[in-house]
Amino acid sequence: MTTAAAADPDKRAPGRPRSARSEQAIVDAVLGMIADGDAIEKITIESIAARAGVGKATIYRRWPNRDELIIDSVASVKLPVPEVAGESLRADLITLVSQIGRPNEQARNGQVMNCLLPQIARNPELHTWYQKVIEPRRDVTRGVLRRGVERGELKQDLDVEVALLMLSAPMILQRTMHWNPAVDMSHLAEQVVDNFLGGALAAG
Amino acid sequence: MTTAAAADPDKRAPGRPRSARSEQAIVDAVLGMIADGDAIEKITIESIAARAGVGKATIYRRWPNRDELIIDSVASVKLPVPEVAGESLRADLITLVSQIGRPNEQARNGQVMNCLLPQIARNPELHTWYQKVIEPRRDVTRGVLRRGVERGELKQDLDVEVALLMLSAPMILQRTMHWNPAVDMSHLAEQVVDNFLGGALAAG
């Protein structure tokens, strides 16, 4: 997202190199303000520059505008790709699903996804990029589902991609936006997985 | 959302009454810009006033700020509460689910939801209001599900609210944001309903 790396890795660019300290200070300032729960429109370039102790030009040298900076900052918070125990299909899915949309300790609250969602919706580049970020996580769930199909636990004709969507979308909307206020979120992951696996139809 | 109605319905306010033409022109301007696919942040009060041929104060007299205006405008596009034929549970659900997040002719593209999503996420008032708007639609689906439970077609212990979430969330995210690009959207409603009803587990 930042300036592309040099084509020739041997030849470094002329002139004074960019300061890693400044870069970090900027990203930290952004994450700090998000974590402080500041309204997203209050996170201005000027306030970021002031908080980071950095000139505005130093920001604009790296990011073309505020949105890219915020997105990049959030993206820099590396979320570890989750691992699964492999005990059972249900347990693995609950483990994975319960992590979707969960606020993590660095990007300390749900504001982060609130920032990202609209940008992703509008910015095709960002959308593509975001897909790349979550694809590894999606891949883990995909693997679990595929193994379920191979083992005969899941239906042979299961559309894995639709399944992924059905597992993640409820978690995302509910966690970031409290989409349906009548839903109790304490056991949502289990409920989603169980409904997904068992279906709604009455047995027999 | 607009200015509260007069306390005494008999006594009309003195002076020149507000022009319905202005109000309509403002709302039309907003909807027009949304339909034109303008980026949401380009829809400024000034541009709205210019397009509507109206003074800024005339807008502020009616709405407290830009977000409320946009939301109100979008909300004014009356979406008819869908009706169901009542033939079968599956057919009814597909009818309802396929309408979720569908762009309609007045708010002519998916931009509308893109505008609303972040606002809803951040603005508690708006969130409450939005619940009220979609609650009637939700209620229809809720009714269908409840009848399914009563008839014994659906599990007795089905959590209807979670079910609603599982039916709508995938449609919303996929339709407005192409959340999972690997998903084919041509039969998504059917797939979501069938997965929801039948579950993913292999029979037997």
Add this chain to the structure above:
Amino acid sequence: MTTAAAADPDKRAPGRPRSARSEQAIVDAVLGMIADGDAIEKITIESIAARAGVGKATIYRRWPNRDELIIDSVASVKLPVPEVAGESLRADLITLVSQIGRPNEQARNGQVMNCLLPQIARNPELHTWYQKVIEPRRDVTRGVLRRGVERGELKQDLDVEVALLMLSAPMILQRTMHWNPAVDMSHLAEQVVDNFLGGALAAG
């Protein structure tokens, strides 16, 4: 120099009229800073706006840039067209010449002409404008000289325009720039006039 007057004097512009108070505050701020002896390049639009308690846009609505504003402010200091007693040619000329380039009480120091000189030199529009400003003053001297010629006191073939230049240029350069540091300025006006009248050649 400010926005041109309306073509039709009857029809006033729509909308809120510009505030005379703001305009005065801006001009006062500029003159104040000049009088304070601030370096000319320290008189920035931002500092003017702050001192005048005015938004920057209010300044830019009236003047296209800093230079025009400063010039206009200085120009607004109405210098009274001098009058002459008419006693004698010599006395009248001394009266007039001694006023050229003299700092006056409102534009309280020589900085003013220092500001204007380079602008005049570079900006043709300003040059034209400045000519109009000083023309009335020049006209008074011109009248005195012409009467001198008519009365036969001055040479019949005197080039009045060259004469004006010879009377004013030494005063301007010496007063604003101390052009020749070896010149004693205390009786400069008298000396210039006497040299001009009597010439340098030895009598006889």
Add this chain to the structure above:
Amino acid sequence: MTTAAAADPDKRAPGRPRSARSEQAIVDAVLGMIADGDAIEKITIESIAARAGVGKATIYRRWPNRDELIIDSVASVKLPVPEVAGESLRADLITLVSQIGRPNEQARNGQVMNCLLPQIARNPELHTWYQKVIEPRRDVTRGVLRRGVERGELKQDLDVEVALLMLSAPMILQRTMHWNPAVDMSHLAEQVVDNFLGGALAAG
């Protein structure tokens, strides 16, 4: 004006000596931009560095700021001290006066003086320096005038310094700023000298 020479002339500084090529390139860039008629405020350090193909630091190593650089560059254009034939007082004065403020071939137009005038007015150091530059030229005229006095051609009580001012100021203002647009400049030097010598009073 450049960095002071070493205290001990024998001991040259260690390290790589400054490049004469760079120095020349910088000065040439400045003179070129002036000659191109660029507005003085467009001649920035950055543009100079770019045009000269030189780093900014290389400029700052030699001159403390833009003004000094511009002045130094202009000053480097050596104007030859004029010589006089000594035929007659009038002819000598016309020779000298006609050269005042005349654009020369290197500093190719009147812009140069336009650049210098305001700086001189504001910067006392520069003022002193400028006096030194023009003093030799002034001295020639001073010599001619003094000889005129000694020979009895000019009045015994002539104030030579005031005379210098009266001869040069009209030429400067008219040549660099077209001070009085009504003045025909084609014979200005002759007119000034003749007026100066003969005075304006009618004979007899």
Add this chain to the structure above:
DNA sequence: ACTTAAGCGAGACGGTACGTCCAGTCTTCGT
């Protein structure tokens, strides 16, 4: 030949001011 020391082009650094745009408010006139 090798070290030392300053020069070099390049360009990033923290800043300041620019001139523009919009927010939300206020003030005018005409309806």
Add this chain to the structure above:
DNA sequence: ACGAAGACTGGACGTACCGTCTCGCTTAAGT
């Protein structure tokens, strides 16, 4: 009293330069 028009203060925008500071690289002089 509402209408439009548009001026008001305020503040962020993204750009341009300032004068300073690294970078890796020459270029000499003194070992």
